[in-house]
Amino acid sequence: RQKSPVLDMERLQGAIKNSPLFNGDTLKIEGEQSKFKLPSVETIKILTEEAIVNFNKTEQENKKFFEEKIDKPNLETPMFGPHLLTDLRSLDLNKPGQIIAEVTEDIVQATRGKQESKSLSSQDRFEISNIIQGLRRIPPLPRCPYSAAIDCSSAVNFRTNDGSCNNLAHPYWGKSFTPLERYLTPEFGGAGTNLPRANGVFGVLPGAREISTIVHTASVAPDNLTRPLSYFVMQFGQFLDHDITKTAISKGYQDSNIQCCGNPLRRNCFPINVPVGDPFYMGNVDCLNFVRSTATPNLDCSFDYRQQLNELTHYIDGSSVYGSNDNELAQLRDGTTAKMKTSTGNKLPLDIPNDSGCDLSLHPHQPCFLAGDKRANVVPGLSSLHTIWVREHNRIADYLKANNPWTDEVVFKNARKFVSAEIQHIVYKEFLPKILHPLFMFIFGLNPLSSGYFTGYNPNVKGIIRNEFSTAAYRFGHSLLRDHTFFDSTLHTLHTQFNNPNLLYQPQGIEGCTRGLYSHTSQGIDELLTPEITNKLFQTAPFNGGDLAAFNIQRGRDHGIPPYSKMVEACFGSGYVATNFNPGVFGGLIFHSATAASKLSSAYSHPADMDLFTAGTAENRLPGSKLGPTFSCIIASQFKALKDGDRFFYESNVANPFTTSELNSIRQTTMARVICQNTDITSLQKDVFYRENPITNKIVNCNDITALPPLKLPCTPEHGGWTGWVRTSKCIARRYCTNPPPNDCGNPCFGVSTQFLCIHNHATLQLSKGKLQI
């Protein structure tokens, strides 16, 4: 790989400060008054009724596909992965979502009278957005699932389980099962509002599998490790992703999986073609199944482009520990006690019956685990991290219960408050600086303070996940993956570990997996992905695995994510947009090396066509950082919104803030300390996101880490009281300071815990050097 040409950071900084993303805005094209004559309300009603009939027809067809055993249940579906576990609530939202998107498409098509065979020109895009703008004034016909009022009166001091009421004026913002936001106006195919993006400047876009083979697959095995980043960065990155994004994917009859290969014209089908000469599948496979994400109405249910939803609470709030709604928490919490359920060995509760889709026949007697996010079993390192955080909750809950006269509910809520704060602190203090350039951390205001409160809460900022972030930029993490999972220093081929909890059942399972993470190095953040995920994703038999790079590209097109060049323009201005493939120069691929540019030019016929995931991962890293400029721009903007728009942000002084001493102690939290306090690991490097280093990142003893500043948890003083005197010999009586014992912040009785009395003269005696003395 060639060295990156040095980027002019100063110029880039100037450019990004003018970006709408920087201010938390979106770059949507907003038409003014619609100049098009829109169909009458009566016509729209007829179109809507037709769309409903069509939808019901599809449901009947799906039933047939299921009965004919073409669509199969989860465990019988090849390439099944936990991302296909769609919640029933998403399917309920899918119906109005599909109908709105379909009617909008019909109206746009009827109004403009054309289908696109090439990518949309800016004039086309403007016209379509103009029509949609006009449609906003027409009352939506279907009943809006997001119009029910939410009572936020009990959500003033603590987060709700589903993320609602974080923003008191907009209770749906950031709630689970609500639409993703967008930075850019989407670019769909068809008439431009509903079907996947399909065309480029010169016609049909290259296929996702072809692009994956040319750009994302190494001709020689890559060993482009990112020292000093440890493999823990990968695992924490995924754990964090599973706190903030899960896009629902369409399902067939009775939760079966829609089979698109062989039936490409079915609704929600978007199969990936595998070329005859594919270097891996070699004619054994000609298609990879790919099912479109479910649709959802937007929050006001107006006619709109197709939108996708997030099943999780969008905020960083520990939902990967607690779930993203009341039902999930009820499944995970230990009754109404303050603690979370665990199983033998203080592990996560077992997934019985097997809802996570793990194939028990492959590991009999070793059920998978339940956690706040359904994908927790996808690799054992991820399950270990979920386990550590459940233990952290229980550790804190035990302390709070022992030291405060609180009900279990109050203990639970406060423990959750501390756990989410610790996770947020680790995200902003330890994780983000490993991937973002210090300048991006600084200008986006992402660095935690060293003292005092953060006063930047802004109720106008949407703490909502952006589609470009979850569907492209934050998937950079896929390039961190290695060919192996490490259990201590034992290697296990990655694809044998998908949805396989076996390692966690080994002695020291959690410890072995965790040590395996921080004692190895991540793969470099670049366009190359290990063949374990580009050929064998969820493989259970030869050639039945998938290609994650191709899925990411296809998912981007499914969601109407505009091409890379549009994002570059939004972040840095049109001066950075490429019109040719020349590397490292303005007018060409300014952010790409010659090697990357040459691969991109073999894959695409014009730079304006490049998919965001592909060209984004292929960018040169910013000097002194691990990510390229465009992904840095998206990721920094997203984490700024999740900070500024979160009323409960841990450093914030707005809603039920921490006391200053609590906050200062949270600021001492490190991932290393959380690992030490909740596992049998006894020593590790101070910063587990970096590999150990004898000078800059020494291995330290866990006792030293945990003895340092402890988390300052609330404690209501309860002072000790004496038991009655009990005669221990003819002349001596004894009493203990255990009635009650002093709690962590209470005083012991007169400074001692046991007292002796001489019965003859009623003198109290002290125990000194093993002898009783007056």
Ligand code: HEM
């Ligand atoms: C450990 C191995 C991993 C596996 C097997 C895996 C697998 C997957 C799969 C199958 C999808 C859904 C693809 C689609 O159909 O659109 C996905 C989505 C995603 N992955 Fe990964 N992934 C892994 C690690 C990571 C890491 C390390 C990160 C980030 C640091 C990450 C970030 C994401 C994101 C943001 C999405 C989109 C989630 C959504 O909105 O639904 N993944 N991953």
Ligand SMILES: [Ca+2]
């Ligand atoms: Ca969340």
